Amino acid sequence: MSEVKKIATRESYGNALKELGAENPNVIVLDADLAGATKTSVFKKAYPDRFFDCGIAEGNMVGIAAGIATTGKIPFCSTFAMFAAGRAFEQIRNAVGYPHLNVKIGATHAGISVGEDGATHQCNEDIALMRTIPGMVIISPSDDVEARAAVKAAAEYVGPVYLRFGRLAVPVINDEATYKFEIGKGVLLREGTDLTIVATGLCVNSALEAAEKLAAEGVSAEVINIHTIKPLDEEIILNSAKKTGKVVTVEEHSVIGGLGSAVCDALSEKLPTLTKKIGIYDTYGESGPAVKLLEKYRIDGNGVYEQIKEWMK
Known part of the structure; x- marks a missing residue:
């Protein structure tokens, strides 16, 4: 029996962003000094003119993404879930959720599977926080196939989306040839x-x-x-x-x-x-x-x- 393929959904996120970048020139990616970990570095390497490192200033990054969204672009802002949902909650609520702007939040390293980084980085509260924001779509993909499909669906959807990804490589359980992703459908x-x-x-x-x-x-x-x-x-x-x-x-x-x-x-x-x-x-x-x-x-x-x-x- 062949070994089950495993890939971390944060890897899927970076790969999907690169594919989106080729398909849609309006896709912009922002990161908070964690591009290597969130895998947005894949997009950065392919499209450096559409990538912005905002430094360790997550709230500021969300504000910048909100401004970019008003120009018709599709910004994906990325950092660890703890810093996206936690540290930047106010900015997501007021600068993205309240005006219902077309900002996508790529939150990686969610949950306890962050591992050795410990309790401060293991965000087990982000879904709860994001659920309280009116109009926020929340997606938590199960594997590589679903994660890549979710990123593309988020780009097509007009409005705020919170995408939750993990650090740990997980089994691929969906068949890419037959899998169809639809927001809001189990x-x-x-x-x-x-x-x-x-x-x-x-x-x-x-x-x-x-x-x-x-x-x-x-x-x-x-x-x-x-x-x-x-x-x-x-x-x-x-x-x-x-x-x-x-x-x-x-x-x-x-x-x-x-x-x-x-x-x-x-x-x-x-x-x-x-x-x-x-x-x-x-x-x-x-x-x-x-x-x-x-x-x-x-x-x-x-x-x-x-x-x-x-x-x-």
């Missing part, structure tokens, strides 16, 4: 009858692995990939919940305010359903190898499987 990856697992980002692969383990024990789990957390595809979640009667959400993010909260908001209003949220439980991360951290915080495939089994008892 993807049914596996049909099931006993429970629904709704996942986003790298945890989509964890959900699929957990579903395999559950299947070996006679539990049929439906798996849904929610790449767009806002606007949320309520229809696919409600239809599945009606069928299975139990829902589990899985994310590399705090269980407060993220995908789980968005799903619970929809279910509590339209179809009250027994639900379990799996993610980071109201705690900071810590320094360590990314894979080991995913295991410790139980959001790898085996951890998700074990938590579901415990809950179902």
Whole structure:
């Protein structure tokens, strides 16, 4: 059996920007002194006249991007998720969200899989923060294929978009030849009858692995990939919940305010359903190898499987 291809979605981001640059001269890229890490350096090398390093001044970068957007250009501003959603929150809210400008925020190094950089850089709060901004689209792709498609979809969409990428190389689970990305539409990856697992980002692969383990024990789990957390595809979640009667959400993010909260908001209003949220439980991360951290915080495939089994008892 051949080894599964793995690539970090931040790599996908840089490659997609380069492709976009060739297709659309209106695409502009800004970075906050992290081009090597965010992989916007790929775009910089190809189109240096359309790349701007704003230094370690994330709020200023967002303001510049907002100004550029008013000229008809499509600015992508990039930095780590902690600095994009955290440090520049006010500027995103007031300079981008409030006037609903066409700015794309490429937030890399999200979640605890940042690894050795530790708790200060492991942003588990960004989805929650961005969900509060009216009109903000939030996308958290699961793999390379989805990430590249998401960047292109974001460029075509008119309005603010928050794109969440990771540092860790993750398995490619989508087939590029057949995959179609649509903002606001979830993807049914596996049909099931006993429970629904709704996942986003790298945890989509964890959900699929957990579903395999559950299947070996006679539990049929439906798996849904929610790449767009806002606007949320309520229809696919409600239809599945009606069928299975139990829902589990899985994310590399705090269980407060993220995908789980968005799903619970929809279910509590339209179809009250027994639900379990799996993610980071109201705690900071810590320094360590990314894979080991995913295991410790139980959001790898085996951890998700074990938590579901415990809950179902």
